[in-house]
Amino acid sequence: MSVPTISVIMPTHNRRDVLLRTLDLYRNQTLASAQYEIIVSDDGSTDGSEAAVTDFATQCAFALIYSRLADNAGPSVARNRAMMLARGSILVFVGDDIFPERDFLEQHLVWHREVYPDERAGVLGRVEWSEELGSTPLMRWLETEGTQFAYGRMVHGQVLDYGCLYTCNVSVKRAFLERTGERFCEELRFCEDSEWGLRLAQWGFELRYNAQARAKHFHPVSLSSSLSRMVALGRSTEALAKVSPTNFRRMINADRYEHRPLLAKMLSILLHPLAGRFLYRPLAAFCERRLAADRIFAICHASYFYRGLASKRLWHNDKAAG
Structure with missing residues (x-):
């Protein structure tokens, strides 16, 4: 052979x-x-x-x-x-x-x-x-x-x-x-x-x-499935933080906020899970099949990622993440 x-x-x-x-x-x-x-x-x-x-x-x-x-x-x-x-x-x-x-x-x-x-x-x-x-x-x-x-x-x-x-x-x-x-x-x-x-x-x-x-x-995707994936991704980063701190810090943009506490605090407010659920998700759902709303999609997905991250307490434990 x-x-x-x-x-x-x-x-x-x-x-x-x-x-x-x-x-x-x-x-x-x-x-x-x-x-x-x-x-x-x-x-x-x-x-x-x-x-x-x-x-x-x-x-x-x-x-x-x-x-x-x-x-x-x-x-x-x-x-x-x-x-x-x-x-x-x-x-x-x-x-x-x-x-x-x-x-x-x-x-x-x-x-x-x-x-x-x-x-x-x-x-x-x-x-x-x-x-x-x-x-x-x-x-x-x-x-x-x-x-x-x-x-x-x-x-x-x-x-x-x-x-x-x-x-x-x-x-x-x-x-x-x-x-x-x-x-x-x-x-x-x-x-x-x-x-x-x-x-x-x-x-x-x-x-x-x-x-x-x-x-x-060939993988059907909707806003709901995509946001669920982001929550799962956020939760999974506990393992990533242990295996590869460099990759984890890159994912959460740690270097950008590490020495800018005010900006980090603003980020934590903007990406709060409640904002994601009651503000960004309804906006993203409205735009999902109608408008090319890249910034809305981006902040909505980021909020759901940080929801998963916060559930593992990584968000709050890493000061760089705000």
Whole structure:
């Protein structure tokens, strides 16, 4: 059996139907099927994903490896397990709801082999919302300027900050990971990608943006689901603060407020959970499908993030956060 050049790392949890749709799109890649493998790392699914993927594997030309964790341990554990099984020299990290364009893998390969062959070079591809979901002002903000992605501020070929290491569409050379020994922190369920990116950057990792490595994100989102995610993100940062104080301080903009107590106090008032619930959320709900209200979306999401942060007492314990 030939050794593939690319290993696609795809964690999943209880999303059998969309997972099968995603896998089906990899049948039509412009790369020869022998050049890539897909490793589905099942994070303890209970929806029949195992049987569905096992059956799919008998019908596709590319190598499809299925690995299942006994319990839901989080995406970091799932990715680390898949990395242990990978045979390719290039690891492409994707989500189970990321629909690749036909030349998706070829774009990653060409940039690693021909454009930026240095071992330390990685590639971030472009992700847009699937047309099937429609597009709202809120979704466009989340994609281009918001709390989820920042593609609106990127330029093709640009070197990106480690915070832009989005594991829905990013690739890294396996030799670099083997030399550095860096894996995802298994204590983290949120922010694990940027925390990993920070450690890689300390080894000289350079993340380049390839706007042509395109994929569609099939993940319905609403204001309610997006704000719930922000609360969960805020609560999860207790683990991040312990694992990576630098990354935590960056997330809460600590350096901006550390020596400006008045500004920090104003921030704590502006982002108070009551303001988020009774002022910003109604405004954001009004704008969600009507207006491109980026500033309203931004302050509303920030308020809900700090609600989760305050529930863990991190907001009040860190003076820099106000």
